[in-house]
Amino acid sequence: MSDSTHAEDVKKHVRIYIAVFGALAALTVVTVAVAYLHLSIVPALIVALFIASIKGSLVAAYFMHLISEKKVIFALLIFTVIFLAVLFVLTISSYHDQIGGHIVP
Amino acid sequence: MDIPYTVTARPDTGVYNAKVGIWLFLASEVMLFGGLFSAYIFLRIGAPAWPGMLGGQLYKTSFDILNVPIGTFNTMVLIASSVTIVMSWASLMMNDFGKYKRYMGLTILCGLAFLVVKAFEYNAKFSHGLFPAEGNFLAIYFTLTGLHGLHVVGGIIVNSYFWGPGSKMWKTDPKRFTNRIEVAGLYWHFVDIVWIFLFPTIYLL
Numbered sequence: 001m002s003d004s005t006h007a008e009d010v011k012k013h014v015r016i017y018i019a020v021f022g023a024l025a026a027l028t029v030v031t032v033a034v035a036y037l038h039l040s041i042v043p044a045l046i047v048a049l050f051i052a053s054i055k056g057s058l059v060a061a062y063f064m065h066l067i068s069e070k071k072v073i074f075a076l077l078i079f080t081v082i083f084l085a086v087l088f089v090l091t092i093s094s095y096h097d098q099i100g101g102h103i104v105p
Numbered sequence: 106m107d108i109p110y111t112v113t114a115r116p117d118t119g120v121y122n123a124k125v126g127i128w129l130f131l132a133s134e135v136m137l138f139g140g141l142f143s144a145y146i147f148l149r150i151g152a153p154a155w156p157g158m159l160g161g162q163l164y165k166t167s168f169d170i171l172n173v174p175i176g177t178f179n180t181m182v183l184i185a186s187s188v189t190i191v192m193s194w195a196s197l198m199m200n201d202f203g204k205y206k207r208y209m210g211l212t213i214l215c216g217l218a219f220l221v222v223k224a225f226e227y228n229a230k231f232s233h234g235l236f237p238a239e240g241n242f243l244a245i246y247f248t249l250t251g252l253h254g255l256h257v258v259g260g261i262i263v264n265s266y267f268w269g270p271g272s273k274m275w276k277t278d279p280k281r282f283t284n285r286i287e288v289a290g291l292y293w294h295f296v297d298i299v300w301i302f303l304f305p306t307i308y309l310l
Contacts, residue, residue, distance in 0.1 A: 014195050017191055018194060021187075028177065028180050028181060028184065031305055032309065035168075035309035035310075042106060048309055050300075051307075059297055063187050064294045064295075065287075069120075070118065070119040072119060072120060074127050076132060077132070082138065085304065087136065088139065088143050091143035091144070091146070092147065095147055095151065100245045
């Protein structure tokens, strides 16, 4: 949250915090309910990660105050996302580069 | 010598220094957990069955080996603790130190409850001979949840300091203390977000 936040603004935010808590609890119930349907892996993965992304975004936006944060924090986060994506791509692509795997001449 | 910009925003960044510091730290934490999550994906796509053969028994789904209701309960506990810690910060912003103490106390209790439940879960695995060395599923399960648990322990230690002896700063430098609680909260929310992704990945898929 920006450093110029005042007590009056915070009072308004408290109601939002409670609403976000309700949303997070409801989404947790939905995730578990969908898991009990025992869908095949691809739709199950998409639903689970989609709901987890919404929950994570709610926590980051409201509890971590990203919704009203300064540019420097976003700049830092953009770099983090890029490095994380590179990390994932490098690791997962290395799956196709194992000893005993099919090697194209 | 005073540490600069602990209360007021630094002109070039627009935020106080500790906030940039904690976000940089959290960026490094994203890479730490990101490495382990990518290891999980790597192990999983190469596995003929998941969780697979563990301790001489075949587990077809994670439901067969992990307790989903208990995991769900722990998710709720951690989400509740995220609310209480942001409420503790909001209480300080509204000049209510008594409320701050109550909410921060609740946050610490939620953190401890999470660890106690996790300890019961671990014990249930160990008592059935399910140790990390039994297979890839258990290895990545204990590594990810263990590292997350250590982060919860770290958060409880810091939050307990700010609930107890560290709270004296409220009398001498209230704005700086409020900022410290915001920073402690940012860390705690990050630990919550990690669990939000960890729970479905390990328990439900």
